[in-house]
Amino acid sequence: MRRLAPALALGAAALVAVTGCGAQSTGSLGNIKLAAAEAVQQSAQRAGEVTSYSADLVLDATGGDKGASKVQGSLLYQSKPQLATDIKLDTITFGGQNVPGGARAILTGETVYVKSELLNKFAGATKPWVKVSLSDLETNEQAKVRDFMAQVQQFDLAGTVKLLTTSKDVKAVGTETVGGVETTHYSGTFPVAEAAQVIDPAKREQLQEKLSRIKNVKFDLWSDAESLPRKVTLSGSEQNATFNLAASFKGFNEPVQIAAPPADQVGDLPENHRGN
Template sequence: MRRLAPALALGTAALIGVAGCAAGQGTASLGNVRLAAAEAVQASAQKAEEVTSYTADLVFDATGGQERSGKIQGRMVYQSKPQLATDITLDVISFGGQNVPGGARVILLGDTVYAKSELLSRFTGTGKPWTKVSTADLEAGERAGAEEALAQARQFDLPGTVKLLTASKDVKAVGTETVGGVETTHYSGTFPVAEAVQALAPQERERLQKDLSQAKNVKFDLWADAQNLPRKVTLSGSEDGASFTMAAHLTGFNEPVTITAPPADQVGGLPEGAGAPPAGTGRD
């Protein structure tokens, strides 16, 4: 389970990392209303509170030597009602010189994760394309890693990530651009991580501080439409020779989505008393 829990966390971490921030100079025209840049980002954070579903195309790149370099690229469908659910397809997963062959797909429904990957299928040996993992099925020592992954997924929501932007002291409007066929206003600025996370709930604050621990200040770009909805967000930062960039294109706000468990005959479980996969299974 030592490698399995991080594999599940990896899928959710790509989503958790999607964030943005605000406060500063410049004005932007949104409909017939002209807002200061800081006010516009605050309005975007408030509007995000009304979003219950969306789709995001995600890209995360990291550099800093072989051990700290990698890339995650994929797509996520998210809903918060009637229950929290996400459907994540990761086409590219590569870190520290290791790749997940064929990528992965992860579906989260409540306290249960369904994961599909060639690596995981080889590890379980069930002959099933999907593996079901529920915290209730794990031993105490294994449960911590899986619960951490689930907690990360639960903590990620659009309002929480956009709240980070409101800590910026230098945000400004830099122009208008079309994103995915929608006219948007482009805002750019930076935010100090230590201050930005104070706007979040305690558990989420601790996680973000850990995820962004190598960057004291993060640069962001936000593209918001006439309804203040964030259509695109990018983050970048560097510290101690390592750097990262993250980007999310957001669509389908509040549109109906269907996220369901895979067919039962395609789902297997973890082997009884499963430990770490055999050496070498984490590499191509």
């Protein structure tokens, strides 16, 4: 499982992604005029009602000890009838070094399927996909997979937009078309310490650790006439380290097809990689 953990972390990172009073600026959603802070609140509420969607994601980071990094890919997400995600990372670069073949992770029920050339090399897997079921793992390893599942649930569309509601300076900056849909563009910043207070207490430490060197995160939100968030960008910098995350969303509450890979392409994680 120690070899599998980086692949799971990649999937969680891809979702990373990404509540208040504030500016008096107003923006237009359809024919309704709303204060910018209220519009962000409505977008967060609408995001919380979404049970399925698809997204395109790009994360760029520079500086720090590991140098430049980039993760680019897409995901499908559903929360009902059970949590399921399909994460495709076409580009993965850490410290200027590319991860060959990218990675893909499918989570359905209590099973995670991972496709990664790097994982196969280290784990000695003989099939393109590796399957990990909670029942196959020791108790401490089950906790790691469950933590990954919890991260998927926490850093989803609704969780990301909820962070923005802690902004004290959000304002409307105009209207733009995103993915063929007319949207209102909002911009502002949110304090990491306050944003951590609006998410699940069990995940506050994770958020603060990920953004430990950044006090304020700049964001942009593009919200459509139904207050659905069509695009979110997050960025920050501190001590010569920067990050930029862009996520575009579509297919709200539409059926998604998330299925396990063909059985003949799936192998189990080798025994010597299941425990400590």
